[in-house]
Amino acid sequence: MSSDRTRLAGGTALLVAGLALAQAAFAQRTDIVVGMGLEPPHLDPTTAAAAAIDEVVYANLFEGLTRFAPDGSIQPALAESWDISEDGTVYTFRLHEGVTFHDGSTLDAQDVKFSLDRARSEDSTNAQKGLFAGIEDVTVVDPLTVQITLDQPDGGFLFSMAWGDAVIVAEETADAAKTAPVGTGPFRFENWVQGDRIELVKYPDYWGDPVALDRAVFKFISDSTAAFAAMMAGDVDTFPIFPAPENLAQFEADPRFRVIVGSTEGETILSTNNKQPPFDDPKVRQALAHAIDRQAVIDGAMFGYGTPIGTHFAPHHPAYLDLKATSAHDPDKARALLAEAGYADGFTTTLKLPPPSYARRGGEIIAAQLREVGIETEITNVEWAQWLEQVFRGKDFGLTIVSHTEPMDIGIYANPDYYFQYDNPDFQSLMDALRAEADPEARTALLQQAQTIIAEDFVNGYLFQLAKSGVADARIEGLWENAPTQANDLTGVRWTE
Incomplete structure (x- = not known):
């Protein structure tokens, strides 16, 4: 009899252990690995322009009013x-x-x-x-x-x-925020392995609604092939902006994943140094604009993901004006304008390209388009830190390609010290008037006037609005579809299983 009791007790223990393992297997996950194409230069959003900073810390670690x-x-x-x-x-x-x-x-x-x-x-x-x-x-x-x-x-x-x-x-902590940020958000900074990942953990004393995730890892993978492999292997749970749009169809066909396509605030532009000859001549800038075939760039670099734009303003905004015709693709007109400006034989300039695929792939396509009208480009691929140092701060460039992902940031054209160095007192006065205006209809009129000015001044080559084309494990909910600012906000993210 005692042996029977022993066998029964042992069987009960095995049953309990089995149930515990089953519960663990089906327990809701509380960690997430987020893929990013660029590593931030540091983690203080109040002292740098890099979008990758906000992509890690906005709403997660730091908060505003x-x-x-x-x-x-x-x-x-x-x-x-x-x-x-x-x-x-x-x-x-x-x-x-x-x-x-x-x-x-x-x-x-x-x-x-x-x-x-x-x-x-x-x-x-x-x-x-x-x-x-x-x-x-x-x-x-x-x-x-x-x-x-x-x-x-x-x-x-x-x-x-x-x-x-x-x-x-x-x-007390502001000066250390670049490497040891201290905020008020639902996650706190835990670790940064340079070149690999940043780790955040849940802050237990958060003042607001508690988040579902206990841990968030931001994994940096700039190579598109490696990004695809990481998603397929489950090493990364979501890539909010996937660097290889050509792979999205494969993810769409796989029930393990969900492809999330939305809009961003990212005006992708062929940015032009307005103070560097020959781009200080409006005719040269106009020629540059007419040399570009936007749709070819979208199709070739982004596999069709992106909305053509003719000014620095998001098409989904109610105040947007469609000004693409102002700089329509017209190589013959581009050549004629170059001749009028004294460059009938063309010229050579620099084209510095940061790591994102829209820049590297788009740069090759645009270089070929410019070559057709006589403009030769010396392409230099630079890392993000180099781009910030040479282009953004040093203004040492002729042309570059970058997405401006800040929300409704047309006001940057009122700053003559901004990296593309556009200096127009009339535009600056217009921005002053916009800032003082509270009436929605009047603000719309001013914004449309601003869009027209920079389009007709051909300040930059306006390419396309960056699509938010991402991929995620199908079990994740709460990720942003659109990107009203540059952020991977995890405050509402949870696993459904």
Whole structure:
């Protein structure tokens, strides 16, 4: 009898163990590996323009007073509410109570004042310093209330405060944010293996709704073949912007995956150094624009993914103007304009291409198109850090190709020190008028006027709006379909099994 009891006890133990293993096998996953084509140069979104920074930290690690929702609307973030004075120049923000930074310190109005004063200071290195140009004063009313006074009404101020460049940092940790970022988001920084991955983990004392994921790894894979292999092997769970659009059909045919195609704020342009001869001549820039066949670039470099554009503005925006005809593909006209400008025999310039496939593949196609009208290009493939140093900061280039993924960023054309160095006082005055205008219809009219000016000045070669063509494990839900800002927001992401 005792032996029977022993066998029964042993069988029960095996049954319990088997059930435990089965439960573990079907337990909902709480980790995710996100593929990215580019590694960020560092992790401080308030001191650099690289989109890859925000793709890791926006909404995940750092937060601002407001934020972009998946549909592009502006939602409260660290500010639970705000009031705007009748004249539109004073914004009073009330902060959420109980918000802490990842080091345990409490966020208060002084942190907001420090962050905004730092961003707008004379020695600020913020890549979007213009967002803060209209701030006249930042006053701490009490620990949870901050008052911001503008020099004139700004109908886009809440929009500006949602940018990654406007996140709130603490004075004690701001200087270390590049390599040891401390924010208020639902994830905190854990580790960075240079050249490979960045690891975030769930912050248990997050003030807002808890996230479903306990761990997020951002894996850097620039090679398209390696990216495909990583997805197929399950080493990467999602690639929000997949670097090889030619592989998307294979993923669509595989029930393990879901292909997610949406829109982005990424105006992809053949950027032109407006101060470097011969591009300081508008006729040469116009010739350049007419030499380009946009659709051929989209088909050849992006396998058809992308929407042609004729100005620096997203086609999905209600204020968009279709100005493609202004710079329609016309090689004969391009040659005639070059002759008028004194370059009947053409000229040679540089074409510096960063790593993304839209740039490297698109660059080869555009170089061939320019060659047809007499413009020879010396192509140099540069890494992202080199592009930032040589092109963006050093302005040492003739041509380059890049996607501007910041939301509704036509205002960059009002900054003569921006890397393509377009200096038009009329456009700058127009942007001042836009900033002071709150009426939606009037703002639309001003935005359309702005689009027309830069299209007719042929500031850059406007190619296409970058599609958000990504792939994910079919069991993942909550990933953004569209990209109203440059972000891989994981706050609503979860596994369905």
